[in-house]
Amino acid sequence: MNDVLKAHVEDRVLEVTLDRPPANAIDLATSRAMGEVFATFRDDPELRVAIVRTEGDKFFCAGWDLKAAAEGAAIQGEYGVGGFGGLQELPGLNKPVIAAVHGMAVGGGFELALSCDLIYASATSTFGLPEINAGTLADAATIKLPKRMPYHVAMELLLTGRWMPAEEAARWGLVNEVVPDGEAVRARAWETARLLASGPPLVFAAIKETARAAESLGFQEALDLVTSSRLPTVATLYSSEDGVEGFRAFAEKRPPVWKGR
Template identity: 30%
Template sequence: MAMNALALAPGPILRRDDRDGVTTLTLDDPASRNALSEAMLAALSATFAALAADRSVRAVVLTAVGPCFSSGHNLKEMTARRVDPDRGRAYFTDILGRCSAMMQQIVALPQPVIAAVQGLATAAGCQLVATCDLAVASTAARFCTPGVNIGLFCSTPMVALSRNVAPKHAMEMLLLGDMIPAEEALRMGLVNRVVPAGEELEAAQALAARIAAKSTLTVKIGKRAFYDQMGLRLSDAYDHASAVMVENMLARDAEEGIGATLAKRQPRWEDR
């Protein structure tokens, strides 16, 4: 069992633990409510880049410490740049671009990412949950896109939110900025499961362990195809999915898995 930690000065705001093919990433900056600050974005981006190339990692769990999963962008950092000659335009463009790129890293990651939400997830923090492939929420978790209440519509969180929940649910969250309890988030499809407070990490890791027991090649193919087909017309989506399935059928693990099913035995994955 290997364990690693990623630390950026002045402290370990993002921790990484590896156990049996499952990597758990923990946002550990409760003083800033685990804001997606410059440092946190850099840490997440670097870690996701490393995970993408790490074949020993089969699933990822993303969690946090403190009462807040993530409060979204660090508004203090952003406000401080209003004194720039361009009133912060270049900085805002850069930081929002970096955040969007990090979110897309999660989607592009070959391993599924499961959010374990213990507390409040607001604005880009809610976006982070919506971006993950799966999400387990504590009964204490709350979700909100409150930008409209401070004159800053949650436009980038809207992208992930609108791809997870029905349009009218997304618009209600975006237009009202109300706090959504965990059970309502479950009904809307923003999270997969709600568990008693304190059990969300264990539940997310249990899901990750089940995924880790499957062929990583198959999971990688399936995750990529899922997101690729979402933006296509129905006929194009079927054409793409059919082509993907043909290639998958020719993979060694598909041959092994089908053979094992017919022989009524457990498959032995080679991840190829």
Template identity: 35%
Template sequence: MRTENGLSVEVVDRVARVTIDRPERLNALSTGLMKDIVSTFSAFDTDDDVWAVLLTGSGDRAFSAGVDLKEVNQNDAASRPPTMPMGGAERNVFETVLECSKPVVAALNGVAAGGGCELALACDVRLAADHVRIGLPEAKRGMGANFGCQLLPRIVPRGIAYEWLYTGELVPAQEAHRWGLVNRVIPAASLLDEAVALCRQLVANAPLTIRRYKAMIGRGGELPLSAALRLNVGPNPYHSEDRAEGVAAFVEKRDPVWRAR
């Protein structure tokens, strides 16, 4: 399925492959496209056929070049200022991806700049092609990177985050990997194959356990350890049918059959 705003979605073997498909605009995030991403990722939360999500871009030039500045310029000319970050009637696109209850893997097939970088930051795992450059150039455009300036220093050391935000320079994939911003740097020709293989590895594991990990890390990461250890968020795998199935499968020396319940 492809929306009129340029978002393609395909679900195969419990993996939802979501592709930003506007290569002629370097996969820039238009208002309509961001609404499509919000509705798509919101639906994944209650879709029993989706156990993992792979997010990528079309072509090899850009994962996403960020917010569509041509559209922003047109809105400015028409005296339609943007809403404040995290405000307005619409749910924020980056927050929606971040809070998706299913694991999300980003396959960065090209430049990830500005909003494109923020979209990548919202994902759980980032794999990058070896020619990728990534960063937040908002300081060069008078914009704010509201989401990015909060997420980036939670992933890389604060001093590195300051430098990248202040300079607005895009960094190569190898440097992003050095500081832990991306998990792996992969030859471009192999990127999607490795990303799909990783997603298949995820959906082969107990789905409730993985969703529990995501919820616990997301909610507990900034808490004192004593409080984090007492969190109880996300699905409870301890009392699930899948836990009994996993133990039985181990004892019987067979592959488990997960039911996500």
């Protein structure tokens, strides 16, 4: 795509690589470009799963580009269609996204990983929210972290800015799995991505929309949305060919063939 963002497509999987040395920090232009990439992924029926990774061994992503800010770039400028990093505010993204974290995930880089559905990390990866030391708010992380891990642990990260190693992040359920190194984390992400790409895309879409809707609703209200097919992805699934393919495949003793329709 360009020198900063690289795309690789294979087996219906889109791998997006951020390569912006030395720290893979994200400025406004990069954020807007990332949003365009992920919006294209969202809208392309041939693409089923995305992997987000970065180049380099030291940083997964340092978050907001402080050098650009020091040179006058507005922190509250136009981040693009998906918000900061192209993912966390992208509407209607109903496909699985996997983060392959290697190195330090700092501030907005940590938030970029949190915007994904699955997170794999290398053993040397670390996660931190140093915004407190700069007198500012890690806004997305402040909203998300207390829902992803025990409240008191999340608040410790937010209030102190301390670093959390990958093994501890896994212990709190913040990452799915820790693997030895950067090569292994990429391989693990691809292994899962291929598995998901072979699965039922309409079901994945319904899972993601249902989970988003349920965040702000009580159990019964959320369940009523699903059972009444008031969520668009659920309505599509229940009226689709794929909606009965699994049952047919079981009865016919064959693997299901998912068509996404």
